[in-house]
Amino acid sequence: MTPASARPPGRPRAGIDAVVFAATLKTVHDLGYAGATMDRIAAAAGVAKTTIYRRWPSKGALIADCLVDALGPVPVRGADRAEDMAAAIRWIAAKIGEPGVGAAFAGVFVDAVSDPGLREVLSTRLQDPYRRALEEAWGEPEHRVLFFIDVVVGTLLHRMGMTGEPMVEADVNALIAMVGLHFI
């Protein structure tokens, strides 16, 4: 019996997605981004590799969708700008600290440096929904929101790369204060 045929008949797509996303984050957490091959992710999820490739044509596409799922919507309300920015920064700082998320995030960006197709996937599937939500909530032009995302996500990922740990709260507070002074 192949792993794929082990899944109960009629198991909904959302169920498979959730299993694969959880296996993706666990594999990236355990083996690093480069070590988390599609083969190993399929094995960890207990599904056939073809099941994964039917849904995601590349590792980059899988990681992007997995991150969208792990992050969920950004908590902005558009009421108090300073409060909103602080909430958004605390939210992404906490998410990047979850097992596998920071490493998946950082890894897919690096692959994107030399892969224009992957940049398109990242930009449209991962970044654009957040960019539009922030533009609408804050009434800021695109280039300012992209700068906000670069500063916040880049800083948090760099810290994770250098220390292997999420940023401590005192430094997250410094980031909130710095970005607040610039944007508000």
Place this chain on the structure above:
Amino acid sequence: MTPASARPPGRPRAGIDAVVFAATLKTVHDLGYAGATMDRIAAAAGVAKTTIYRRWPSKGALIADCLVDALGPVPVRGADRAEDMAAAIRWIAAKIGEPGVGAAFAGVFVDAVSDPGLREVLSTRLQDPYRRALEEAWGEPEHRVLFFIDVVVGTLLHRMGMTGEPMVEADVNALIAMVGLHFI
């Protein structure tokens, strides 16, 4: 004749290092960080793989030394703090825009997320000399200088990952203004 034996007798170590560093950046630029294996770097440099492993025990160590060589010293003088910070930010923004440097930089950080030994290499060989130079020039405590490095390098690398291009001057100026307001 093997590639290694083609090198002129008595060629100094500095010569070999320069050849390997140039081949490393070119290979990372052409093939991406993951694609730039030690095999391919050795082939591009025209040296035997053992020649490379004798000098650098791992790809991470080679990339770290290659980046130290490509970056050179940070241009700080400790006179006018605002001018100094602006000069340091412009310097690293330009360096990260050089072919291969941004991709090598980003790639080695991502590998480090899941590799404590590599984090140690990066921290001691690459980051510490710059951290100490900035601490001395600006009289700032370690945690503030590390925060400065996270913000500046992280932001520039994130932009490179999302767009495949270095940050445009207007956004580098925004970064200088933002960091300046926070630190000065």
